Amino acid sequence: MPTTYTSSWRDTDITALGDLADRFFAREITPYQERWDQQHYIDRDVWIKAGDLGLLCCSIPEEYGGGGGTFAHDLAVLEAQARAADSGFGNTVHSGIVAHYILAYGTEEQRRRWLPSMTSGRSIAAVAMTEPGAGSDLKNIKTTALLDGDHYILNGSKTFISNGSQADIIVVVAKTDPAAGAKGVSLVVIETADCPGFTRGRILDKVGQHSADTSELFFQDVRVPRENLLGEVEGRGFGQLMTQLAQERLLIGVTAVATMEVAVAETIAYTKARKAFGQTIFDFQNTKFVLAECETIAHATRVFIDSCIERHLAGNLDTTTAAMAKWWLTEQQCQVIDQCVQLFGGYGYMREFPIARMYADARVQKIYAGSNEIMKDLIARSL
Numbered sequence: 443m444p445t446t447y448t449s450s451w452r453d454t455d456i457t458a459l460g461d462l463a464d465r466f467f468a469r470e471i472t473p474y475q476e477r478w479d480q481q482h483y484i485d486r487d488v489w490i491k492a493g494d495l496g497l498l499c500c501s502i503p504e505e506y507g508g509g510g511g512t513f514a515h516d517l518a519v520l521e522a523q524a525r526a527a528d529s530g531f532g533n534t535v536h537s538g539i540v541a542h543y544i545l546a547y548g549t550e551e552q553r554r555r556w557l558p559s560m561t562s563g564r565s566i567a568a569v570a571m572t573e574p575g576a577g578s579d580l581k582n583i584k585t586t587a588l589l590d591g592d593h594y595i596l597n598g599s600k601t602f603i604s605n606g607s608q609a610d611i612i613v614v615v616a617k618t619d620p621a622a623g624a625k626g627v628s629l630v631v632i633e634t635a636d637c638p639g640f641t642r643g644r645i646l647d648k649v650g651q652h653s654a655d656t657s658e659l660f661f662q663d664v665r666v667p668r669e670n671l672l673g674e675v676e677g678r679g680f681g682q683l684m685t686q687l688a689q690e691r692l693l694i695g696v697t698a699v700a701t702m703e704v705a706v707a708e709t710i711a712y713t714k715a716r717k718a719f720g721q722t723i724f725d726f727q728n729t730k731f732v733l734a735e736c737e738t739i740a741h742a743t744r745v746f747i748d749s750c751i752e753r754h755l756a757g758n759l760d761t762t763t764a765a766m767a768k769w770w771l772t773e774q775q776c777q778v779i780d781q782c783v784q785l786f787g788g789y790g791y792m793r794e795f796p797i798a799r800m801y802a803d804a805r806v807q808k809i810y811a812g813s814n815e816i817m818k819d820l821i822a823r824s825l
Contacts, residue, residue, distance in 0.1 A: 447741070449748045451755060455511075456518045463497055463522030471528050478530050478653030479793075482645040483607060486566070492533070493563030499537045502545060507558035512755055513689075517696055524700035527796035529803040530653025532568075532605040536560065538693045539686065540567035543613050543629065547672040547682055556611055556631070568609035570600040570659055571683070578816045580615065580683060581624045587616035587666065594618070594630055594671070596639075596664040602810070606657025607645045610634055614661070615683065618676040627679035629672040632664060639664040650802030688761045690811050691768035692747075692754055698775035698807055699747045702740045705800050709733065709782040712789075712797075729785060736778045743774050762824040769817035772807040779804050 452460075470488050471478070478484050492498050500515035502508025509515055516538055523531060537560075544556055559565035576583045585598025596616060603609075612632050619626030634640055643658025673682060710733055713724040723729050750767045753759040783790035783801050790797050808814045 447744070449744070449751070451514045451748065451751050452518075456514050459497075459500070459511075459515055460518035460522050462495060463519045464525060466492065466495055466497060467522055467526035467528060467531075471523075471531060472526055475528070475653065480652075482647070482652060483655035484530050484532075484653060486608060488531070489563035489566055491563070492531075493561060498533060498563055499541045499557065499561040502537075502541050502557055502561060506545070506553050507561035508541070509561075514751065514755060517693075517751065520693060520696055521700040524697050525704050527701075527704065527799055528653070529651040529799075530655075532566070532655060534693050534697070535569060535604045536567045539690050540569050540611070540613055542689060543569065543672060543682070543686055544631075546686070547629070547678075549669075549674060551669070552631070552672070560611065565610040566605050566608045567611045567613070568603055568605040569613040569615075570603050570606075571615045572602045573599060574601050578812050580627070580680065583615060583617060583627070585614065585616045585661065586620055587614070587618050587628060587630045589618065589668065590665075592668050593665040594668065596630065596632070596661045596666050598661050599643075600659040600661075601643075602646065603657050603659050605655050606659050607642050607655050612659070613672065615679060618671075618679075622677065624680040625677050627683070628676045629679045629682055630666050631670045631672060632661075632666055633670075637664060648806070650799070650805060652802075684761065687811065688759055688764035689754065691764040691817075692750055692759065694807055694811055695747050695750065695764075695767035695771040698771040698804075699740070699743045701800055701804065702736075702743060702775050702778045705779045705782045705797060706733065706736045706740050708797055709736070709785050713785055723785065732781050732785060736781055739774050739778055743771050747771060762821055765812075765817040765820040768811060769808070769814035769821075772804070772814065775807060776804050 470491055496509050497519050500509035500511045500519060501513045504510035520534060541560055544553055560567050571580060573583055587594040587596045614630050614632060616628060616630055617626045618628040639662045641660045643660060646656045648656060713729050714722055716723045750759055750763060779801050782797055786797055789795050792798055
């Protein structure tokens with residue numbers, strides 16, 4: 443990155459938080475990467491340590507146990523995770539998504555019941571949208587939550603659920619009125635402890651993001667108290683999802699840019715140290731041209747994501763721009779990292795090198811939170 447450029451949203455407090463998060467990931471995550479990859483999740487005590495340091499739910503108000511900061515504080519932690527080349531710690535979903543569903547739509551009682559344990563890391567949160575037969579098309583989910591007296595009866599299954607095998611609190615997307623289409627979608631929250639009928643399936647074995655807990659979930663006649671409906675009124679779930687998905691797509695864009703920056707920096711350092719045919723790899727003209735292109739793309743994407751962040755902090759990031767950020771930044775992430783792997787040669791394909799993990803981890807960025815094809819369709823509707 444050009445040394446003259448500094449993100450306008452990054453002040454001394456946010457920088458200090460990012461430094462703290464860098465030290466946390468260097469101490470608690472990176473040394474155990476092989477272990478996390480093998481077990482496909484990160485140990486629960488890591489969450490508690492993060493909570494003790496104030497790295498969870500940084501933008502949740504202090505009255506609910508949060509950091510009382512802005513969303514920029516959450517981004518400082520997310521960028522530190524990207525700098526550590528880690529994709530396993532599920533804080534993006536926990537702090538960046540679920541906490542904000544509860545804050546935005548929950549009752550005061552729900553906020554005080556769930557948020558403090560999330561900010562401390564004592565509870566891990568997940569959101570269950572995707573089903574075996576419904577991914578980006580959330581209107582066609584089959585999971586139902588039908589009212590029976592003072593409880594909803596929840597039936598269905600979910601897949602590709604981040605934090606699924608460990609989650610204590612799950613926001614489930616379900617049909618409370620199956621005949622009403624999108625207007626029949628609601629968000630209900632289950633607490634997984636002592637929850638008859640709720641079972642967890644496999645932790646899924648993915649191409650990349652090996653240490654990320656991504657699981658199947660099953661609900662068979664699960665009784666959920668009526669007061670666990672988010673928003674108090676049924677049928678508002680689809681609108682709630684569409685509103686919050688803009689923030690989720692921003693988070694993905696931030697990860698893409700921060701990862702690109704790390705990939706380019708790592709590749710520059712490697713090519714300057716590695717020699718071939720009597721000179722460093724960096725000295726070859728092709729290497730210089732490729733890295734010049736990658737550095738330019740990384741800087742351009744940084745300026746774009748900073749603009750999106752500024753708009754989001756001001757409360758005016760629209761869904762179209764969020765969709766633009768999600769698809770374009772993840773496309774650039776995959777292309778830039780692929781170029782960097784090529785310059786590493788055979789070592790770029792070895793998972794002991796962070797660039798190899800970045801390569802495998804990046805591919806799904808173009809798929810989740812709405813595939814990039816869906817993003818382009820959303821943008822086209824605004825034209």
